Amino acid sequence: MVLVFAESPRGNLKKAAFEAVTYGKKVAELLGTTCTALTIGKVNGADELGRYGASRVLQASGSPDHFDSQSCAAAIAEVAKNNGATVIIVSHTSTGKSIAGRLAVRLNAGLVSGVNSLPALNGTALRVKKSVFSGKAIVAYEIGSAVKVLSLMGNAVKPEQGGNPVAVEAVFVSTGAGRIRVKEVKTQEGRVPLPEAEIVVSAGRGMKDPSNWGIVEELAETLGATTACSRPVADSD
Amino acid sequence: MKLLVCISQTPDTTAKVSFNADGTEFNAAGVQFIMNPYDEWYALVRACELRETLGGTVVALNVGPAANETTIRKALAIGADEAVRINAEPPSAAFVAKQIAEYARSQNFDIIFLGKETIDYNGSEVGAMVAEYLDLPYVSYASKLDLNGNTATLERDIEGGVEVLEVDLPFVLSAAKGMAVQRIPNMRGIMTARTKPLTEVQPVAFEDAARAVQFTLPPAKAGVKLVDPEHMDELVRLLHEEAKVI
Numbered sequence: 001m002v003l004v005f006a007e008s009p010r011g012n013l014k015k016a017a018f019e020a021v022t023y024g025k026k027v028a029e030l031l032g033t034t035c036t037a038l039t040i041g042k043v044n045g046a047d048e049l050g051r052y053g054a055s056r057v058l059q060a061s062g063s064p065d066h067f068d069s070q071s072c073a074a075a076i077a078e079v080a081k082n083n084g085a086t087v088i089i090v091s092h093t094s095t096g097k098s099i100a101g102r103l104a105v106r107l108n109a110g111l112v113s114g115v116n117s118l119p120a121l122n123g124t125a126l127r128v129k130k131s132v133f134s135g136k137a138i139v140a141y142e143i144g145s146a147v148k149v150l151s152l153m154g155n156a157v158k159p160e161q162g163g164n165p166v167a168v169e170a171v172f173v174s175t176g177a178g179r180i181r182v183k184e185v186k187t188q189e190g191r192v193p194l195p196e197a198e199i200v201v202s203a204g205r206g207m208k209d210p211s212n213w214g215i216v217e218e219l220a221e222t223l224g225a226t227t228a229c230s231r232p233v234a235d236s237d
Numbered sequence: 238m239k240l241l242v243c244i245s246q247t248p249d250t251t252a253k254v255s256f257n258a259d260g261t262e263f264n265a266a267g268v269q270f271i272m273n274p275y276d277e278w279y280a281l282v283r284a285c286e287l288r289e290t291l292g293g294t295v296v297a298l299n300v301g302p303a304a305n306e307t308t309i310r311k312a313l314a315i316g317a318d319e320a321v322r323i324n325a326e327p328p329s330a331a332f333v334a335k336q337i338a339e340y341a342r343s344q345n346f347d348i349i350f351l352g353k354e355t356i357d358y359n360g361s362e363v364g365a366m367v368a369e370y371l372d373l374p375y376v377s378y379a380s381k382l383d384l385n386g387n388t389a390t391l392e393r394d395i396e397g398g399v400e401v402l403e404v405d406l407p408f409v410l411s412a413a414k415g416m417a418v419q420r421i422p423n424m425r426g427i428m429t430a431r432t433k434p435l436t437e438v439q440p441v442a443f444e445d446a447a448r449a450v451q452f453t454l455p456p457a458k459a460g461v462k463l464v465d466p467e468h469m470d471e472l473v474r475l476l477h478e479e480a481k482v483i
Contacts, residue, residue, distance in 0.1 A: 009396070016396075067402070068374050069365060095394045098377040101365025105329065110446030111331065127450070132358050133321045136254040139358075145446030150415045177376045179408075183390075184401040193397025199482045223476075223483055231250075235274070235414065 002035045003085035004054065005076050007095055008043040008066070010185070015196050016091035017050050021094030024089045026118055030220025031087065038079050041066050044130035052159055057166050060173045067099035068178020074172040077106040082171075085147070087126070092151040093195065101153040104133075110143035113174055115192075116156040124165040134231060142220050154195040192226045199225035238293030240284040241346040242317060243337050243367075244310045245273040246301055247357040256452040263357075263452065271395035272308045275352025278419040279412035283382055284350050285316035286417060291384065293317045293347075297448070298340060302331045306435065307316040313430035314422035316374050320433065325440040328448065330358065334366030335443040341371060348389070353378050362413070368409040376404060 004024035015099035021037050028035040034045050037054035039046050041064070049057045064075035068102050076099065088103055090096035092114045104111035112128050119128040125142045128150060194200065203222040207213060222229045248254070248431035256264055272281075274434050286294045297312035297320040309320045322463070323336045341349060345424040349371075354361040361377070368375035383404075393400045394413050422430070464472045476483045 014396075020400045067400070069371075069377070070368065073365075075368065094378050094393070097361040098365050098375055101330075101334065102363075102369040102375070105334075105366050105369040108446075111362060112447050113362050130359075131455075132452075133248070133254045134250075134359060135455065137256070138455055140451040140453075141447050142450050143447040148446075166413045178402060180376065181403045182400055183403060185398060185399070187398035191397065195396050197423070217282060225482070 001033050001083055001085045002031065002087045003076070003080050003083065003090065004035060004037045004042075004094070005056075006025070006037045006039050006046070006054075006101070007091050007093060008041065008046075008051055011042055012044055013039075013046070013048070014041065016154055017030045017049070018095075019154065019157050020089050020091045020152050020158045021049050021052040021054050023118070023157045024087075026157075027087055027089065027150075028053075028120060030119065033086070036083065036085070038076060040064050040072060040075055041235035042160055047165040047169045050163050052162040054166065055163075057168045058171045059168050060168045060175075061161045062173045062175060063177045064173055064175045065093075065178035065180075069095070069102055071175050071178035073099045073106060074175040077103055078173045078175060079171060080107060080147070082107045087147045090149070090151050092153045095129045096151045100149055103149045107127055107147045107149070108145065108149040109110055109149045110141075110145040111149040111151075112141045113145060115151040115152040117149050118157075119150075119162070121186070122221055140203070181226045194226050197226035199223050199226045202228040203228035203233070207233070238287060238291045239346050239386050240288060240293060240343070240348050241298055241344070242276065242281045242284045242295060242312070242343055242350045242351065243298050243333075243363070244276040244281065244308065245333075245352070245355045246270050246299065246305045247273045250356060254454070256454075257418045260452045261450070270305075270308065272311055272401045273352050273355045275354060275356075276414060277312070277352075279414065280350035280352050280410075280415040281312055281315055282318065282417035282420050283412060285420075287315070287348075287384060288318070294347075296321060296344075297335060298338045300322070300327045300440070302324055309435060310430045311434045312424060314403045314426040314433070316426065318433065322435065323436055323438045326413045328434075329445040330360045331445045331447065332360040332443050334363045334370065336440050337363065338367050338370030339441045340412050341367070342440060345407070347406045349373070349407075350399060351409070351412040353411045360407070364409055364411040370411070374404045374408040376402065376408060378413045379410045380413045380455075382410065382416060425438050429473050445452070
């Protein structure tokens with residue numbers, strides 16, 4: 001079984017979750033098995049994950065903590081073990097990156113993070129590709145372990161609807177609460193976060209100076225887009 | 238305060254990326270190697286700042302061959318008190334994580350710092366793995382860190398915002414932009430770095446289940462289309478018909 005952790009920041013499923021389930025469904029087809037989606041905590045519209053290819057949607061109950069990677073990873077690992085998952089997929093987001101490495105250690109699994117295309121089978125090994133050297137090269141990995149963990153790069157697959165909503169099943173996990181105490185979440189209201197954006201207006205060093213950035217923002221606003229920039233611009237002060 | 242900073246060595250950001258003929262190995266010929274910028278600018282500098290105000294020790298740790306010692310000495314020049322090199326040519330992030338965890342297990346560090354990712358494999362894997370091996374909390378993409386006694390307050394970059402959180406020592410963090418300001422080693426630092434202890438440790442055996450088998454270069458990028466500012470209709474047409482974004 002392919003288990004997909006469907007992330008739900010502040011109780012809502014985002015594009016990353018739909019992408020991950022779409023990808024999970026395709027990996028499941030490749031392996032001749034089914035795709036199960038897992039949410040942690042109360043999530044609005046979790047049954048909709050069925051539309052993207054999940055044949056079961058599980059909602060972890062007990063006290064797993066969505067904000068704490070340790071608690072979250074423990075819950076996912078427990079569900080994975082109890083349901084005999086052979087591939088576990090998370091989104092390559094701030095949350096997913098904190099969890100993927102933990103899952104790999106916990107499940108003695110091979111991990112490839114930031115995969116950007118569908119895998120291929122080589123015997124029982126899974127061959128997956130990711131972009132490295134900040135996009136300047138592509139590397140193919142082979143994962144030979146019985147359990148495999150993948151984190152899926154945002155925008156690598158397009159969410160596809162084909163199925164129907166499925167009833168959400170509550171599963172109890174024995175995981176304890178996390179040790180990280182979140183005090184506040186500051187979000188930029190009214191702005192679409194980059195991973196969620198449909199259109200991105202990006203610019204680089206050619207803009208010369210921050211004072212010239214206005215036209216980028218103006219264009220983005222007109223298009224209903226989000227702005228982005230190249231690595232040298234992001235890392236400059 | 239006992240702080241561990243894990244440093245990686247990576248090709249310079251401007252290095253030309255190429256591979257051997259059968260695409261199985263990175264071609265290091267003519268490539269300049271540097272300390273991974275996120276490890277150096279943010280993780281190492283913030284650890285040194287904390288040591289300067291609270292006292293204690295900063296240990297810089299690298300998993301790599303003897304050739305990495307120039308990079309390790311730079312960490313000492315920036316301000317680490319001592320360094321450890323785990324003598325191996327690391328084949329993967331999982332290998333590195335295992336080595337760091339095995340070294341740190343008996344050392345009782347208060348905080349283990351890493352950069353948010355390396356600029357070569359862009360994996361962001363090691364911090365979470367180390368935290369799991371050591372049963373510690375992990376704060377990834379931390380852009381701010383303050384300590385008050387045994388409790389740390391951090392800001393962490395998330396999609397479209399920032400999370401403010403608290404955690405008690407000990408814990409693992411990965412550092413992102415904002416945590417500190419890059420330091421250029423001064424002459425005194427460079428001189429004292431030569432005599433600071435650099436210990437070599439042998440690696441533990443570890444078989445990684447995921448291995449890189451084939452490197453390729455991405456297809457050449459399509460050319461850039463320049464549109465004359467006098468022909469805005471053309472820009473609109475291109476955005477509409479070719480880019481299909483409007």
